[in-house]
Amino acid sequence: MTRRTRLLLAAIAVAALLWLLFAAAERALALAQRFLALPAWLQWTLGAVLLVFAAAGLSVLWWLLRPRRRRRPVPAPDRASLERRIGALRERGTGTGELDAELAELDRRRAAQRVYVALFGEISTGKSSLIRALAPGALAASDARGGTTRDVRHYDGRLPDGRPLVLADVPGSREAGGEAHEAMARQEALRAHAVVYLCAGDLTRTQADELRWLSGFGKPLLLALNKADQWNEAERAQLLERLRRQARGHAAAVVAISAGGSERFQRRLADGSVEQVERQRTPAIAPLLQALDRLTAPGAEKLEPLREHAVLAGLHERTGALETQTRAAEAERIVRKYARRAVVGALAAVAPGSDLVIQGALAASLTRELAALHGVRATEVQVEDFVRQARLTLRTGSSIALAVAGNALKAFPGLGTLGGGVLHAFAYALIFDSMGRALAASLAERNTLDQEDAGARLKALLADDHGPRLRELATLTMEAWRERDAGHAGGD
Ligand SMILES: Nc1nc2c(ncn2[C@@H]2O[C@H](COP(=O)(O)OP(=O)(O)OP(=O)(O)O)[C@@H](O)[C@H]2O)c(=O)[nH]1
Ligand SMILES: [Mg+2]
Structure with a gap:
């Protein structure tokens, strides 16, 4: 028109x-x-x-x-409580070096007062090529490597108006076997004031999820459709339209660009011979520069609170994962200790009964210790109830435990040579191990002493005669036996 x-x-x-x-x-x-x-x-x-x-x-x-309420970003704890949790982990002997380093980097960047922009996206979407277009000087000086990026690198870039930026090139996500690289890239994205999310076509479901994940942290985002040179104008307009719909509420702007990259073609020379030529495509990134200019206009200081929120929220998740891991290791240690005590108790019994009866005091103390580890308050009545319930479960389960123990005697030849009483001792190891694991798993998931749930898990574990667990329990039983023997020999 x-x-x-x-x-x-x-x-x-x-x-x-x-x-x-x-x-x-x-x-x-x-x-x-x-x-x-x-x-x-x-x-x-x-x-x-x-x-x-x-x-x-x-x-x-x-x-x-009415103005739509912004979606609330994922919660972030305050710095002090996070530091307390990390301190508690350190005291338990868990390595917290990475978390400490993240906090130090948070402070370092705040003090530096520079605007950080991370490029993020799946492999081969053109992140490194875009860095090359945004910071030509910086890349010429450092290594302008082609190929897959495997670590996070920073480059000095400048907006058209001369404002400096620090650009982060990160490994692409969704590389086969590249989980560690992907985690590295995600953490760098959280550390940046703004993120440019690169794609090279329609967003797949995983890409859309990734975009939503970033925006969930309240991260200022741009969605850049790279390699725009591959489509004609109509196709590009359609693609952009679809991307805008997908990114609505998540990205501040959606732009189409050509980061450049290299292209190969054949050239026919005057003498008739053919030559392979590789040259850099001319980048066309003006819309991205404009959008970046607007997004980073508030400056490092104004953008800092959002950045800090995202880093603390990320740290909250990582600390939580480490806490769960530490608690699981601690629970395993406790369960082992009690399984061993149960074996020692069984070996010390003068004549093992034909029925297996859970040693009450031991079971109660195991329950108390595991509940305390998970921060679950359990009254004496609840603990007694729990032990009583476990005994009931075992009434039908003891024959299973004995059968599993019997098979184990055959499967682990060392065990079979030990002689009488060892069958019962091993069954007790199995019972206490099952009880402890069932309770620990139930406590970790439900955060309360749930008899029914723990009981169901106990039944399943008693009958579970696979895996390295039996081997570990066999070793434990043999060790206890040998120690007892050594004790006897020493006493004679
Ligand atoms: N057609 C076209 N190809 C491009 C463009 N930008 C990059 N490429 C090509 O895309 C491929 C991947 O580019 P990279 O810059 O290495 O992509 P990356 O996202 O850094 O890849 P990873 O580091 O593996 O995640 C290269 O072959 C580039 O030449 C573009 O604008 N148009
Ligand atoms: Mg790269």
């Missing part, structure tokens, strides 16, 4: 609007005159009805147009 036709259409539209306005005003005046001619009581009734309609109309309008 030419400019002239567009102007003509606009003029017609304005004229039509004016005509409508006049008509409406005339109608309103006529209505007002008729309204005034009505008797007073009718004026009041009609007035009231009109008022109700107006109020209803306004509230519908408000409901439709």
Whole structure:
């Protein structure tokens, strides 16, 4: 459409609007005159009805147009409580070096007051090529490597108005076997003030998830469709339209760019021979620069609170994972200790009964210790109840435990040579190990002493005669036996 036709259409539209306005005003005046001619009581009734309609109309309008509440970013703990948790982990002997380093980097960047922008996206979407286009000087000086990026690197870039940026090139996500690299990239994205998410076509479900994950941390985001040179104008417009729909509410802007990259082609020379040529494509990234300019306009200081929130939220997750891991290791240690005590107790019994009875004091103390580890308060009554329930479960389960133990005697030849009593000792190891594991898993998941849940897990574990668990318990039983023997020999 030419400019002239567009102007003509606009003029017609304005004229039509004016005509409508006049008509409406005339109608309103006529209505007002008729309204005034009505008797007073009718004026009041009609007035009231009109008022109700107006109020209803306004509230519908408000409901439709009300400002949407921003989705709340993932919660972040305050710095002090996070440091306390990390300190507690350190005291338990867990390595917290990475978490400490993250906090130190948080402070370092705050003090540096520079704007950090991370490029993020799947492998081969053109992140490194974009760095090359955004920071040509910086890359010439450092290693402008081609190929897959395997670590995080920073480059000095500049916006068209001269404002400096620190650009982070990160490994691409979704590389086969590249989980560690991906985690590295995600952490760097959280550390940046803004993120450019690169794609090279429609967003796959995983890419859309990744975008949502980033925006969930409240990260200012741009979605850049790279390799735009691969489509014609109509295709590009369609793609952009779809991407805008997918990124709505997540990315501040969606732009199409060509980061460049290299292209190969054949050149026919005058003598008829053919030559392979590789050259750099000319980058076209103006829309991205504009969007970046707007996104980073507030400056490092104003963008810092959001960045800090994202880093602390990320640290919260990582600390939580480490806490779970540490607690699981601690629970395993406790369970082992009690399984061993149960074996020692069984070996010390003068004549093993044919029935297996859980040693009550030992079971209660195991329950108490595991509950405390998981921060679950359990009264004495609850603990006793729990042990009683476990005994009931075992009444039907003891034959299973004995059968599993019997098989283990055959499977682990060393065990079979030990002689009488060892069958029972091993069954007790199995029972205490199962009980401890069942309870620990239930506590970790439910955060309460749930008899039913732990009971179901106990039954399953008693019958589970696979895996390295039996081997470990066999070793434990043999060790206890040998120690007892050594004790006897020493005592003789
Ligand atoms: N057609 C076209 N190809 C591009 C463009 N930008 C990059 N490429 C090509 O895409 C491929 C991957 O580019 P890289 O910059 O290495 O991609 P990356 O995202 O850094 O890849 P990883 O580091 O493996 O995650 C290269 O072959 C580039 O030449 C572009 O704008 N258009
Ligand atoms: Mg790369």
